[in-house]
Amino acid sequence: MLRPRTVSHFGIAHETGCPMRAVSFLLLMLVLACPPTPGRAAGGIDRDSVRFAQLATTEGPSGDMGADIRDGLLAAFDEVNRAGGVRGRKLLLDTFDDHYEPGRAIVLARDVAEGDTHAAFIGQVGTATLKAVLPVANRSGMPMIAPFTGADFARAETAGRVLNLRPSYDQETEAAVAELVDRIGLKRIAVFYQDDYFGAAGRDGVIRALARRDLEMVAEGRYTRNTVAVKVAALMLADAAPDAVILVASAGPAARMMGIARELGLETRYLALSTVDPATLAAEAGADAAGTLFCEAVPSPFDTDLPVAADYRAALKAALPEATPGFGSFEGYLSGRLAIEALREAGAEPTRDKLAEALDRLGDIDLGGLVLRFGPGDRQGLDAVGIYRLTGDGTLVPAGTAPSGT
Incomplete structure (x- = not known):
């Protein structure tokens, strides 16, 4: 239930709903005359960084895959950040442990969406939890990049701003x-x-x-x-x-x-x-x-004939020296690389909407011997299963x- 709350405008505090017409008019004029400072992290993007949110459990009987996906994402982001970021912006990741429970996942997704400090969800783990949080993501306009699921509902036209990496x-x-x-x-x-x-x-x-x-x-x-x-x-x-x-x-x-x-x-x-x-x-x-x-659902991370696999192993070692390479973190790394390509496509002044539009425009993406194929009606990059x-x-x-x- 919404409650009156104390807010402050330029040092003047009052309860919302209290009559302060003269002061409010003055404040409105001041706000119009002083637009928000460029570079503020509206929608998770500012002039220095782009922040992503991962919903996944990293502990318990099902925590291994969430931790692996997180490690791969961190490796991909660290790799591009060491090279200067994407158009000068560093990529950041926040992981929120949903305990692999739909109810908790909904609460966390709402907090992320309402906080307005993340550009997109990425590397979400869990079919049941994705089913629960997808309406929240769609209402907020936040893209859902490379969720760890093969469920049909995530590939349907009604899924909204979902872009899948893995086969169904x-x-x-x-x-x-x-x-x-x-x-x-x-x-x-x-x-x-x-x-x-x-x-x-x-x-x-x-x-x-x-x-x-x-x-x-x-x-x-x-x-x-x-x-x-x-x-x-x-x-x-x-x-x-x-x-x-x-x-x-x-x-x-x-x-x-x-x-x-x-x-x-x-x-x-x-x-x-x-x-x-x-x-x-x-x-x-x-x-x-x-x-x-x-x-x-992804190629072998140990394939010596696949350049992107070598890139992944080097990036994982640089970012997380104690981590062991494997299929899970390789999928996370590929997911991070997919987000990087979309961010580049979004242009010099990206916004959440521009990022979503860039995801819609993606066609074939060669990540280094591994080609992701997207197109009209096809929002899944990989089809082969090993x-x-x-x-x-x-x-x-x-x-x-x-x-x-x-």
């Missing part, structure tokens, strides 16, 4: 089923998923991909977001004895489920969507994770380089 969940799940069914020859496929918008989107994508091959999902197990309460899910999956389980989850719950399922006697293959951090899964699941297949296999020493190799399995 439908593309990921099609690649996953193609690997398991078409290449390996498995038929009995189950799904372990988070019980929210994200998990449902992934599960439904698997169901559609199987249906295209005249197959049905043989079992499903689900868990509650921000928990590792997965025993019931493990029991259901173990009872079905599937040939493979597709993980539409975060790494912590997936690792816990794999351990319980092994204790229950389940011997199966696992294929994780890109939301499962390989390093976290390897660390928490140990030997249970060896042989796990992974969908990845499949990798986790080795016993915790590294990822392309799935076709050796027999995959557990």
